[in-house]
Amino acid sequence: MFLKWLRKAPKRVYSPPKREYSLNPFALKGAPPPLSDAVKSDIKSQIRSLPDVPKNERNFAVEEAIICVQSGGDLARLVWALGEIGVDKKRAATIARGVNRRAGALQDVERQSALGFTEAIWKYSGSPCFRGCLPDDKADELDTLHRNANNFRFPINKGLLVGSAYTRPGLDWGCKCTSTPIFPELDD
Numbered sequence: 170m171f172l173k174w175l176r177k178a179p180k181r182v183y184s185p186p187k188r189e190y191s192l193n194p195f196a197l198k199g200a201p202p203p204l205s206d207a208v209k210s211d212i213k214s215q216i217r218s219l220p221d222v223p224k225n226e227r228n229f230a231v232e233e234a235i236i237c238v239q240s241g242g243d244l245a246r247l248v249w250a251l252g253e254i255g256v257d258k259k260r261a262a263t264i265a266r267g268v269n270r271r272a273g274a275l276q277d278v279e280r281q282s283a284l285g286f287t288e289a290i291w292k293y294s295g296s297p298c299f300r301g302c303l304p305d306d307k308a309d310e311l312d313t314l315h316r317n318a319n320n321f322r323f324p325i326n327k328g329l330l331v332g333s334a335y336t337r338p339g340l341d342w343g344c345k346c347t348s349t350p351i352f353p354e355l356d357d
């Protein structure tokens with residue numbers, strides 16, 4: 170407890186990069202809906218499991234990751250935050266993209282379930298998944314599985330059995346796949 174007081178976290182303030190054009194605030198869409206507790210806690214466990222993030226910087230990194238997702242995918246901000254704690258830019262970009270896409274996939278599931286959808290179709294993007302995120306041979310192996318999953322129908326709450334585990338499009342870092350929910354009355 171006492172040590173915690175001594176090791177006070179440094180104050181860090183993010184200043185967004187200057188843009189060449191100014192944003193028209195009236196052209197902006199309404200604020201995105203707040204993140205659910207489930208999505209927040211998933212972001213938290215993703216960040217906490219990263220070997221790149223030192224233990225004493227976890228809270229900072231988690232807060233910044235949540236802000237990044239909550240603001241609709243402010244990748245530059247999370248890349249900055251990870252840079253502040255010593256993560257190199259390329260790796261930080263991989264983490265920022267992974268965290269955002271995964272959170273987006275989880276939010277899609279929540280939205281689709283809330284709208285009454287129970288099943289969806291897996292859509293392979295056409296561009297290889299996992300390139301640059303995993304060693305090439307592992308990336309190719311998993312990409313083949315995702316490519317083969319194209320057009321398979323799966324329960325939204327469970328996901329599709331891809332290889333040896335159930336997963337959903339966009340959930341695994343580096344996955345570019347998406348899903349199309351099925352209208353129960355129209356498509357059956």
Ligand SMILES: [Zn+2]
Pocket residue numbers: 298315338339343344345346
């Ligand atoms: Zn994929």
